[in-house]
Amino acid sequence: MSVAVDKCWVLQIGKGEVQTAICVNDSPLPVVTSCRDLGVTISKDLSPSQYINDIVRKGHQRANLIIRCFVSQDVNLLVSAFVVYVRQLLEYNSSVWSPSLKHDVTLIEQVQRRFTKRLRGYRDLSYHDCLNKLNLETLELRRVKSNLVLCYKIIFDIVNLNKHDFFDISSYYHYQGPSIQNYKRFNSCSVRSHFFCERVVNIWNRLPVDSTDFGSLHRLRNSLDAIDDKILVDAQ
Numbered sequence: 001m002s003v004a005v006d007k008c009w010v011l012q013i014g015k016g017e018v019q020t021a022i023c024v025n026d027s028p029l030p031v032v033t034s035c036r037d038l039g040v041t042i043s044k045d046l047s048p049s050q051y052i053n054d055i056v057r058k059g060h061q062r063a064n065l066i067i068r069c070f071v072s073q074d075v076n077l078l079v080s081a082f083v084v085y086v087r088q089l090l091e092y093n094s095s096v097w098s099p100s101l102k103h104d105v106t107l108i109e110q111v112q113r114r115f116t117k118r119l120r121g122y123r124d125l126s127y128h129d130c131l132n133k134l135n136l137e138t139l140e141l142r143r144v145k146s147n148l149v150l151c152y153k154i155i156f157d158i159v160n161l162n163k164h165d166f167f168d169i170s171s172y173y174h175y176q177g178p179s180i181q182n183y184k185r186f187n188s189c190s191v192r193s194h195f196f197c198e199r200v201v202n203i204w205n206r207l208p209v210d211s212t213d214f215g216s217l218h219r220l221r222n223s224l225d226a227i228d229d230k231i232l233v234d235a236q
Helices: 049-069 075-091 102-117 127-134 139-155 196-205 217-226 229-234
Strands: 034-037 040-043 168-174 177-183
Touching (some): 040 049, 049 102, 102 127, 102 139, 139 217, 139 229
Antiparallel strands (some): 168 177
């Protein structure tokens, strides 16, 4: 396959600057401060804020269209459309860009918060009550569970990734069966400390030993659903 030169850029990660022009087929590549890779915007400082702003804007637009386009205003139909067309956008590849700043977390959550408030009969309810009544979870909680599921897949070799590239693992046993303890690595860079393989360690190591089932991926998902939401979110 030939290289599409017009789709190539140079992205310098870090504080340094590109000193030498890079060319493909004698065509110099433009130096950019951000670019899209597999649908996710990667910025020079590795901050997910630019990508989050983009998906939040698109999420509000899609949510508005859903509210305006369905004449029946049936709550179940509207929520189903939100899950398919909006929540999927807000969660795509979230393990890569999951936010660490409270501002970004709030921005993403606001899409679902605003949508639920616009449903018929839900305006006067609190966000927590809306979610309980609609059988929905906060987007922040869903990202936490997604991170833990991916962590499980890597540790137990369900995905084709070398777990030792991601985690320093120590196996031990307790009375309910095998568990895993991940060692948190020292990071001199704050950006690195928010990467998936670093941030998920805190949550994984704080999972309640007596109520987390590592027997299979299905059993892990069920046990995560049974754990109190506050425990998972506060463990970050």
